[in-house]
Amino acid sequence: MLSFVIRRFISMIVTLWLIITLTFFLMHAVPGSPFEKDGKGLNEAVAANLNAYYNLDKPLIVQYGLYLKQLVQFDLGPSIANSSDTVNKMIARGFPVSFQLGIVSVLFAIVTGIALGVVAALRHNRLIDYIAMIIAVVGISIPSFVVASLLIKYLAVEWKLLPTATWGTWQHVIMPALALAFGPIAIIARLTRTNMLEVLTQEYIETARAKGLSPATIVIKHALRNAVLPVVTLLGALIANVLTGSFVIEKIFAIPGMGKYFVAGINNRDYSVIMGTTVFYSALLIFMMFVVDVLYGIIDPRIKFHGKESKG
Amino acid sequence: MIVSDDLFIPMRKDSSNAEAIVRPQLTYWQGAWIRLRGNKLALMGLVIIILLVGMAIVGPMISGHDYAKQSIISKNKAPSDANWFGTDEFGRDVFTRVWYGARISLFVGLMAALIDFFIGVLYGGIAGYLGGRVDNMMMRFVDILYGLPYLLVVILLMVVMGPGLMTIIVALSATGWIGMARTIRGQVLQMKNSEYVLAAKTMGAKPFYIIRKHLLPNTIGIIIVYVTLSVPSAIFSEAFLSFLGLGVQAPQASWGVMANDGLSTLLSGHWWRLFFPAFFISLTMLAFNVLGDGLRDAFDPKSRR
Numbered sequence: 001m002l003s004f005v006i007r008r009f010i011s012m013i014v015t016l017w018l019i020i021t022l023t024f025f026l027m028h029a030v031p032g033s034p035f036e037k038d039g040k041g042l043n044e045a046v047a048a049n050l051n052a053y054y055n056l057d058k059p060l061i062v063q064y065g066l067y068l069k070q071l072v073q074f075d076l077g078p079s080i081a082n083s084s085d086t087v088n089k090m091i092a093r094g095f096p097v098s099f100q101l102g103i104v105s106v107l108f109a110i111v112t113g114i115a116l117g118v119v120a121a122l123r124h125n126r127l128i129d130y131i132a133m134i135i136a137v138v139g140i141s142i143p144s145f146v147v148a149s150l151l152i153k154y155l156a157v158e159w160k161l162l163p164t165a166t167w168g169t170w171q172h173v174i175m176p177a178l179a180l181a182f183g184p185i186a187i188i189a190r191l192t193r194t195n196m197l198e199v200l201t202q203e204y205i206e207t208a209r210a211k212g213l214s215p216a217t218i219v220i221k222h223a224l225r226n227a228v229l230p231v232v233t234l235l236g237a238l239i240a241n242v243l244t245g246s247f248v249i250e251k252i253f254a255i256p257g258m259g260k261y262f263v264a265g266i267n268n269r270d271y272s273v274i275m276g277t278t279v280f281y282s283a284l285l286i287f288m289m290f291v292v293d294v295l296y297g298i299i300d301p302r303i304k305f306h307g308k309e310s311k312g
Numbered sequence: 313m314i315v316s317d318d319l320f321i322p323m324r325k326d327s328s329n330a331e332a333i334v335r336p337q338l339t340y341w342q343g344a345w346i347r348l349r350g351n352k353l354a355l356m357g358l359v360i361i362i363l364l365v366g367m368a369i370v371g372p373m374i375s376g377h378d379y380a381k382q383s384i385i386s387k388n389k390a391p392s393d394a395n396w397f398g399t400d401e402f403g404r405d406v407f408t409r410v411w412y413g414a415r416i417s418l419f420v421g422l423m424a425a426l427i428d429f430f431i432g433v434l435y436g437g438i439a440g441y442l443g444g445r446v447d448n449m450m451m452r453f454v455d456i457l458y459g460l461p462y463l464l465v466v467i468l469l470m471v472v473m474g475p476g477l478m479t480i481i482v483a484l485s486a487t488g489w490i491g492m493a494r495t496i497r498g499q500v501l502q503m504k505n506s507e508y509v510l511a512a513k514t515m516g517a518k519p520f521y522i523i524r525k526h527l528l529p530n531t532i533g534i535i536i537v538y539v540t541l542s543v544p545s546a547i548f549s550e551a552f553l554s555f556l557g558l559g560v561q562a563p564q565a566s567w568g569v570m571a572n573d574g575l576s577t578l579l580s581g582h583w584w585r586l587f588f589p590a591f592f593i594s595l596t597m598l599a600f601n602v603l604g605d606g607l608r609d610a611f612d613p614k615s616r617r
Contacts, residue, residue: 018456137601145572146593251556266558
């Protein structure tokens, strides 16, 4: 177990280093300097000063070293488009909002997805099963921004039940969280249903039934626990999905989260912001995957950590 | 019920044609096609895809409008006889643009899926077939790539290379082949150790013969399913990128770009500008997804539930 955690941790660090390096050199491979925006040439002295301020006058490898040194100190550097702001400050402002939205939609997706999958499996090949599976296929097929538009159109504009956009009260969370959770619900429901159908044919379920346990106890205590385990492996990818997906959702709902800064960074070609947010999000996601992998071993004692990959 | 004695007379044994196979023998493809044919949902997906591709080819020509021609007089017109899907804020015909966008979205989806297929099969096939240390190293590399948040990498590549049709395809394939390579490698590794491959080897079959006759035919089902399912995910990613302003550039339009442009109409009431691109993205993804699911059941009947 411990050796697995250590090995997994090292591979996490390597992945992180790789993406930092990739990000850094990709960003610096872009021709031109960030100060030449809009074709306005800067005064030579000003440009030289700016270059010195952002360390852009040094050789690339030295810049890379400095950047790594900054990162180790958790400093993601200043914004280029807005010199009074730093990437750290942007994350401090934007991330709590995105995090709140992300948590709500992940929880919503897990609860609804599992419930839908279980009901479908228990009523296999009946009407409810078909309805649940239609929801699942449709959920995978409809992009989140379409769901978001429909929600705004009906819940906010036509029926005026919820506020259209921005952020603040709990009512502001509902629509974006729904839109974000829609796809994950479908994925979780399908996976839960498949596993549940398999588990229900196992002998220990038969035994439980023979003992005279109530159907509810059998489903909750015996079937569900085993059926839901593989969903845990999906959590890492799911969280990644929701976090990156929220870029688009935040844009639609004008939510002041990380997505806003990231999209603004793309539009302004603000390389330090793009780089900073990418590194931050990658680190977060890679760490999440690490946690999920370790967690999986704790939840499911049958998993042995001999091989490199223990995902079932 | 009367049970007469003649019911207990043993049947006459006729050993002369006991070995004859009465049912017609089906090839792998025939079996798969029969199973697919029984799946109405998947067939519907196939028909929709054919229709969509057909419309993408002829659609921009039959409306009599040009996809990029602007007109101030006829801006934001509701669907009518002249403009079947209405017009946008520059007076461009939405019907023509939707099918023009279909060309781009489908092209991106198919190209990305094909490139994923070539790289993935080659990489996964080599790793799985050679095995041992080579496989270990190749897969360690893939594992690291697999850990990268793929949309962020795609966005990063798009920012660096600049928006455009080709860069979208390159950026999507740069990360898309990884899943394919993993799947193929797993399959090949499993089959390589199976009895029939061993038997072929014992009889002196050359590696190329084994790959062509045994490994390829047995993975082709999974490959087809995977390619079918990676088309909608590429189309989705393209729409996602276009939505963030990283898609194809005006006057070209993909569905994602059009949906993004149409988003402002939620409040103004020009619903057709958002509805049609959004509808066709969803329909395309739905069609490819149900076809992919159907193909999976058809090629691998054991997995069917």
